[in-house]
Amino acid sequence: MSNLSKPIPPAGGRNALEVEIRGKTFRGADGEAVRAIETIAFEVAPASFATLIGPSGCGKTTTLRIILGLDEDYEGRLRLPDEGHGRIAAVFQEPRLLPWRTVEENVRLALSDDEAERDLDQLFAVLGLAEMRSRYPSELSLGLARRVALARAFAVRPSLLLLDEPFVSLDEQTATRLRKLLMDVWSARPTTALMVTHNLREAVQLSDRIIFLTERPSRVRGVHDIAKPRAERDTRWREATLSAIAKRYSGVL
Amino acid sequence: MALELEHGTAGTAVPSRLAPGVVTIVSLAGLLAVWWVAATLADSRVLPTPPEVAEAFWRDARTGELFFHLGMTLMRVAGAFAIAMAVGSAIGIFLGMNREANRFFDPWVILFLNVPALVLIVLAYIWFGLNEAAAIGAIAVNKIPNVVVTLREGARALDRDLEEMARVYRFSFARTLRHVVLPQLQPYFAAASRSGISLIWKIALVVELLGRSNGVGFQINLYFQLFDVAAILAYTLAFVAVMLIIEFLLVQPFEAHSTRWRPKRARG
Ligand SMILES: Nc1ncnc2c1ncn2[C@@H]1O[C@H](COP(=O)(O)OP(=O)(O)OP(=O)(O)O)[C@@H](O)[C@H]1O
Numbered sequence: 085m086s087n088l089s090k091p092i093p094p095a096g097g098r099n100a101l102e103v104e105i106r107g108k109t110f111r112g113a114d115g116e117a118v119r120a121i122e123t124i125a126f127e128v129a130p131a132s133f134a135t136l137i138g139p140s141g142c143g144k145t146t147t148l149r150i151i152l153g154l155d156e157d158y159e160g161r162l163r164l165p166d167e168g169h170g171r172i173a174a175v176f177q178e179p180r181l182l183p184w185r186t187v188e189e190n191v192r193l194a195l196s197d198d199e200a201e202r203d204l205d206q207l208f209a210v211l212g213l214a215e216m217r218s219r220y221p222s223e224l225s226l227g228l229a230r231r232v233a234l235a236r237a238f239a240v241r242p243s244l245l246l247l248d249e250p251f252v253s254l255d256e257q258t259a260t261r262l263r264k265l266l267m268d269v270w271s272a273r274p275t276t277a278l279m280v281t282h283n284l285r286e287a288v289q290l291s292d293r294i295i296f297l298t299e300r301p302s303r304v305r306g307v308h309d310i311a312k313p314r315a316e317r318d319t320r321w322r323e324a325t326l327s328a329i330a331k332r333y334s335g336v337l
Numbered sequence: 338m339a340l341e342l343e344h345g346t347a348g349t350a351v352p353s354r355l356a357p358g359v360v361t362i363v364s365l366a367g368l369l370a371v372w373w374v375a376a377t378l379a380d381s382r383v384l385p386t387p388p389e390v391a392e393a394f395w396r397d398a399r400t401g402e403l404f405f406h407l408g409m410t411l412m413r414v415a416g417a418f419a420i421a422m423a424v425g426s427a428i429g430i431f432l433g434m435n436r437e438a439n440r441f442f443d444p445w446v447i448l449f450l451n452v453p454a455l456v457l458i459v460l461a462y463i464w465f466g467l468n469e470a471a472a473i474g475a476i477a478v479n480k481i482p483n484v485v486v487t488l489r490e491g492a493r494a495l496d497r498d499l500e501e502m503a504r505v506y507r508f509s510f511a512r513t514l515r516h517v518v519l520p521q522l523q524p525y526f527a528a529a530s531r532s533g534i535s536l537i538w539k540i541a542l543v544v545e546l547l548g549r550s551n552g553v554g555f556q557i558n559l560y561f562q563l564f565d566v567a568a569i570l571a572y573t574l575a576f577v578a579v580m581l582i583i584e585f586l587l588v589q590p591f592e593a594h595s596t597r598w599r600p601k602r603a604r605g
């Protein structure tokens with residue numbers, strides 16, 4: 085795999101990401117309460133990659149928003165890797181780039197002042213963005229914009245990385261390419277990562293741990309750990325794992 | 338003729354780029370011709386011909402008087418514009434972001450929008466005296482409610498997604514303001530300053546007429562008493578020209594620069 089940062093620094097923080105949401109209720113515009121989350125509790129070990137899978141509308145994005153600190157109106161508690169000292173990076177469902185700033189500016193603006201001038205050549209090169217640095221987001225395809233969002237997330241060297249369906253609405257070929265890129269950058273400096281997806285195949289290929297959620301109001305339906313090293317996950321292994329999971333968690337596929 | 342022209346611009350790509358400039362010149366020349374013919378036919382002091390206006394312009398330009406008065410008005414316009422934009426956008430952005438405050442202050446905004454300019458000017462002179470501060474303040478207060486309303490719209494339309502992105506990536510307040518908020522408000526600033534400049538300079542003339550001893554408004558009042566229509570038109574056209582130059586040399590290049598990131602769509 086490519087070697088992004090020469091001496092591999094301790095990434096992902098010292099402790100696991102601990103999530104324990106004991107209830108989350110939205111109040112709709114008409115005043116009616118929508119119970120989105122019943123109980124979601126799980127852990128993500130330091131420097132490991134976990135995936136959250138569940139039916140549409142079950143509260144996956146809500147869970148990520150709570151971890152990101154964007155939604156503080158919930159019951160429960162959180163423990164972040166590095167206890168919140170390290171940085172958190174997010175790749176949202178939409179790329180969320182500033183349309184009036186170039187690709188490079190979009191990435192650099194996320195950096196703190198003391199590392200603003202950091203050399204990002206290698207990161208841009210690995211993600212295939214070397215030629216795009218002075219383009220504006222409106223000139224990019226969705227696949228390229230998602231790569232910029234990935235570049236921004238990795239540029240800050242986060243101790244926690246959250247991804248919300250980063251490959252949705254891309255054609256399969258582009259999605260496959262991006263998954264590989266994600267693994268390349270992530271493996272160079274493995275940080276604690278939590279990704280939301282609808283795609284079990286993707287989850288099986290990328291994760292160390294898969295967390296299955298139920299319909300709304302959601303609970304954890306089961307946790308599936310994968311010990312096999314990513315490099316050894318061939319097609320045959322994948323198909324076998326998929327059917328084993330499908331048998332245990334019928335209905336999630 | 339007009340129909341043919343429209344056909345021409347819609348049909349081909351190149352003339353449509355040339356056309357606006359040409360059309361503007363032809364249109365202005367047409368207006369000048371109508372004026373000239375009417376003035377010649379009327380043959381009266383109250384409707385001077387273009388050369389007579391040019392002569393009046395020269396008369397005051399040679400002595401420097403015209404430029405002094407233009408300068409004074411321009412100074413008031415610039416001062417009032419800066420104050421109105423700064424105060425108006427601060428209030429507008431605050432109201433756009435704070436629903437409770439907006440509900441409370443909305444009647445005030447509507448009230449101020451509907452107070453006649455003349456009333457504000459007279460009150461400013463009575464309360465604060467016939468001085469420069471009162472004059473500039475009165476002009477600014479007339480403009481502030483418009484800026485508030487426009488920028489409030491802009492602040493309401495701010496993108497929540499980008500704001501969250503900025504929070505997650507720990508943008509400082511200054512960075513958020515400069516790179517996330519202000520670029521989104523830019524079209525609203527442009528709209529407010531566009532309508533602002535034309536409103537402000539019209540009010541500035543009234544303010545000068547009522548309580549100042551210099552400026553274009555004061556001169557127009559003077560020539561009104563002398564019944565010198567040629568001079569009145571000369572001052573008016575000179576000031577309009579100044580405002581157009583500001584528009585073309587300052588406002589439009591700035592706008593082109595700050596919207597360069599927009600996708601350039603080919604227009605048919
Ligand atoms: N601001 C809100 N106000 C009211 N209800 C909301 C709000 N945000 C989300 N919800 C509701 O909470 C539930 C969970 O939403 P969430 O966006 O977390 O789902 P999701 O699992 O990410 O779905 P998807 O897979 O479609 O992205 C949904 O039923 C949604 O309608």
Ligand SMILES: [Mg+2]
Nearest residue numbers: 144145146177
């Ligand atoms: Mg979602």
